[in-house]
Amino acid sequence: MRSLSVWVPVALAAVVFAVPAKDCAHKVKESVPPPRGWTKSAPAPADHVIELRIALPQPKFSELEKHLYEVSDPFHDRYGQHLSKEEVESLVAPEAESIHLVNEWLASHGLIEDHLSRSPAKDWVTVKVPVSLAEEMLKTEYHVWTHDATGDAVVRTTAYSIPEHLDSHVELIQPTTMFSRMKSLKTSFRINDAQEKTALVPADAPPISVPSASGGHVDASCNQTITITCLLELYNAVGFKPSAKNGNQIGITGYLEQFANKEDLQLFYADQRPDALNSSFKTILINGGLNNQTLSEAGAEANLDTQFAYGLTFPTPGTFFSTGGRPPFKPDVLTPTNTNEPYLDWLDFVLAQKDIPQTISTSYADDEQTVPESFAKRVCNGFAQLGARGVSLMFSSGDGGVGDGEEDPALQQCFTNDGRNATRFVPLFPPACPFVTAVGGTIHVPETAVFFSGGGFSDVFPRPAYQELAVTKFLDTLAPGTYKGLFNPNGRAIPDVAAQADLFRIFLSGRPVSIGGTSAAAPTFSGIVSLLNSARLSKGLPPLGFLNPLIYAIHALEPTAFNDITVGNNPGCGTPGFNATKGWDPVTGVGTPNFGKLKDIVTLDLLHIAGL
Template structure:
């Protein structure tokens, strides 16, 4: 448990005089230009409390990364031999010297062990301090910065320093230079009259022919409304029954006071999955997260994620992680804490658990360029730890095409945030190598949906597992296409895709239609969870980190994914990229064919002819 006592000046003064480290020479650790689209206003109140997260170096992380790829390589002899929690922690633990020196520095400012909390591996130190003390420790000044378009605000600085002798022992400290606007990815939300809408397609309309679907066809109504039945038909999963008793679990993350309502879930089940009626899910509260079951407080995002993920995978046990720490806050209602990095809060919690869901879906993101590179890489390392432990992580790819995720193209900020203000495509994050990014499709036969986020990272280089597929796509581009607007050597997204619009959910007691790649992520996650159920029932380990397997299957058994070749993802005043044969930065390698994938992943991958 974290603990913090407000300052007792006399007691702290005694500690300060005893430990002179606070007075040593400092060195700038990180500096960023004033962020585009933000205005610096008043100095932060001296007594405003912020939670400093101090990252200590992980000297053995390269070894962990090697283990991750070895247990995720479908041709490797270690495939599926995931690491334990303890093994992972031993590979990310900092050096004892780093712990000692950072402890000394904190003690010199009156922060002793009882004021601190640590991650299980001791690679993070977390402490709540007033702005006045943070400014003293980091030789900086915090201000309230207001986002021009939304009026939201954060307490931040554009540079901070640490004692010179700690430079090799502290990797980063946040919140300092991060100006991210963490948000859910939901492009459209419409309340529809269900009876009026149902009349648009005649009840006797012939089914749509889709050779890769279950039975070779999909009900015609699925071009108007996406239901659980539509997805099971389209992705060739009709007739598969998940197990409730083989240890398989699926998790959904929730942020920003998005509450998953259980009454709405029962309405959804009655409408689309009657065999699941009276079943539910477990809610875990993290960092002050809440579980408000007032019907009017139901969250569209949370209901979408839970209803479709749990509906697809019933009777697999489901968990909803409700994580508090809503960013940004309003400057006129300064809160007692300023926890604006909810990914970190969630990672802190789940990495400390012995047992985790094998499949976890997230439909929230920041803009890549608003997150300092050091912090983005550190969060990426946390996702790698989960992958090494056998967890498959899915993230929606964003709803702004090649833009920054704003629904209105006129509001998209397609410029670099580094002081140059150069025109640039903007990705949502996390777009790290260790998660699976899910783009979006629409209609049947499937085409790319226009808002499907995709492109190339400016932070993370392209991993080896996608080199062949992405290089083939880049070779199809005419010379000079979008030159300077994207990094052709970057980690490319998305990896895969799924349906992303016209989803019928229940919200506050009413049926509504909703869309976004936030629908695609729980859909693809549901298919992955069904694959995990099939494997666990055969005594095989869970799939874990998916991407090496996805790109291997795509290269050798392309029919396991439905290739999407129509559509594009406009943004930043351009048509964006085109969906095309093979991998593309709109729909990745395509949408899943569960039947084909199940046949592959439930056999010995090393001995499948042709694979």
């Protein structure tokens, strides 16, 4: 929040004393080669307004990270002792000198406090400026860049500079060098007649035997249509009743004008969850997000996420975050809109709230290599802040196997984006962030890996300690030289877990639809996590928070708490991809959840896994 009484005098003083900052020597802060698949068309209009986000360094972030791992480690005495909003903000706040010097620089360009907005910790400064001023400030030239395959366009530059004396006081500025194209992770979308679909399985078909499932079996129809009942049976959650009054909440993020339709939700509930009829969810609008409830404008992604997440967890209160803004725009509609990656808009908002859902699912991602490393790390640090506050974040792992997010192999671009054009597998971000839980996909009963399940190894983030044992075991099974040079064996490994990801029956614009993608897996796994949180909160225990240290600890000591997936692979980039195998693998992680066993573990009073 702004504090005008404090900052306006500083800004005004800067106007008087800091004018030379405008003309001092500059240093290149970031430079990238022309991005693959984009064409520089024309100079950006001088009056086009962009929203510059300036990241100030977080000198105490390593301390925050230490706290995060301690409160997330089931072996640690501080397990579950999450930090408050104020404690987190104090650990990401910049130095006063950084704030002062950046203020001086902005004021030298006529930008005083009234023109600025700041994050609660003051580690981000945002200002809307015309392209002409941004070019003067950053000693650069902005152009309209057009994406060759889609015609979408962004206003970007390939290099920018800042005054030399600010180099250690500014971490990054965007939008400048980021050419990402955020997309939802759904691979299949087929409209089916409901009666024809269900008629394919005889009513007297025997159930499928699955020892780890509720009652040891799953209805035969689940091999062609996934419903709430299928998931509850398969993941051993039949009969558990979450509380609506213990403070537990679940959240779903929505982007790219995806609207969660409440009329469709009622049709879904009538079809699969009749006890939830007439219940709904709260919608929060962020950065110009909309809530169009016209039935024909319903979003397949938003409906999939909300119907299954809220259907699995009813009567847990649900929230849908509708975030506006998207990186691409049409070059003939140069309106003053935000062209930043909208993850940051969502983070800005949610980190400023005191009350946040304990479980949040996101089914959108970018190719990791299209996100500048400095930006990816800062956004990832934002996710760490949420984890430290007790929030579990799930992200779909991707729908292109080991390739980029394109499910059609013919459209995959398996080349580096650094000017070398070297052949390379393409992990996705944010799933590559070590502070979130990446969810891969399975299909059928008994479960096998679904072919499009995104997986692999980050080229930006090193492998975190919590993965070392499980991932090293997998790497040791690979034949020497397997995919040498195509992936980073020392990178953060993806995914962590998996869940069903295809043949999901939802309602869209009043009709039944079959849909799939790791977009389905993320809200499914998130629903199971929310049920676990409900069980904990009802016993007076804190929420699970950042899950990954716990997931890998349980997998090491009680592996049957996850259903190990050992059949299938995730082809991409002209290769068969990796194989699902015993233990962790880069297709399905440690496997799919066994809610009954996980509940018994996480509701232990101290949750010291070694005592299982």
